[in-house]
Amino acid sequence: MHTEAKDEMRDKILEAALKRFTHYGASKTTMNEIADDLHCSKASLYYYFPDKKAMHLAVLERIAESYFQQMEKEAAQVKSASKALYNIIDLRKDFISKFCRLEIFQILQDNSALFLEEKKKAKQREFNIHTEIIKAGIVSGEFKVKDPAQTAELLVLATMGLRFSVPDHIREDMDMDEEMMDQVIEKQKQLLDIFIKGIKA
Numbered sequence: 001m002h003t004e005a006k007d008e009m010r011d012k013i014l015e016a017a018l019k020r021f022t023h024y025g026a027s028k029t030t031m032n033e034i035a036d037d038l039h040c041s042k043a044s045l046y047y048y049f050p051d052k053k054a055m056h057l058a059v060l061e062r063i064a065e066s067y068f069q070q071m072e073k074e075a076a077q078v079k080s081a082s083k084a085l086y087n088i089i090d091l092r093k094d095f096i097s098k099f100c101r102l103e104i105f106q107i108l109q110d111n112s113a114l115f116l117e118e119k120k121k122a123k124q125r126e127f128n129i130h131t132e133i134i135k136a137g138i139v140s141g142e143f144k145v146k147d148p149a150q151t152a153e154l155l156v157l158a159t160m161g162l163r164f165s166v167p168d169h170i171r172e173d174m175d176m177d178e179e180m181m182d183q184v185i186e187k188q189k190q191l192l193d194i195f196i197k198g199i200k201a
Contacts, residue, residue: 081137
């Protein structure tokens, strides 16, 4: 099979998996159902992915790339750094709302070496995006910050921490429902209010 055709088939599989996962949930979707949607054999799926978990991770990588591109676009066209930081939270909310059935937070508990490396890269990418926004705020005179990278890292880590500490009854391996997510987003915005006041020029 030519590389182009292989890539096209892989894309079709991921699109079908994303559609199923988004509608029914990843854990409730079977490889047979995805194969049926594509009118192909289950063996065809296993040619591209060793198991459903690998397919799930590939789907998450695809949507994560889109999410990061949206954030990077926000960081590249900053008019108000404060507004850009709030917009990042709104992007996060939209992303989680759209893909809440993908069991994102459950899969984040995967501690395999490969996945830990991917999580590390994703976290660094988020640090970099926030650093660029804070730098833009320094250039415009909006923020007064000595170390933008360190400040960005602190903001991202504090914001991420709220995901685990706000809901009273959620475990690390659970996904959030809409009510829990709204609570977390509200606290993230409150934290950002305080944070921005602290770095205003």
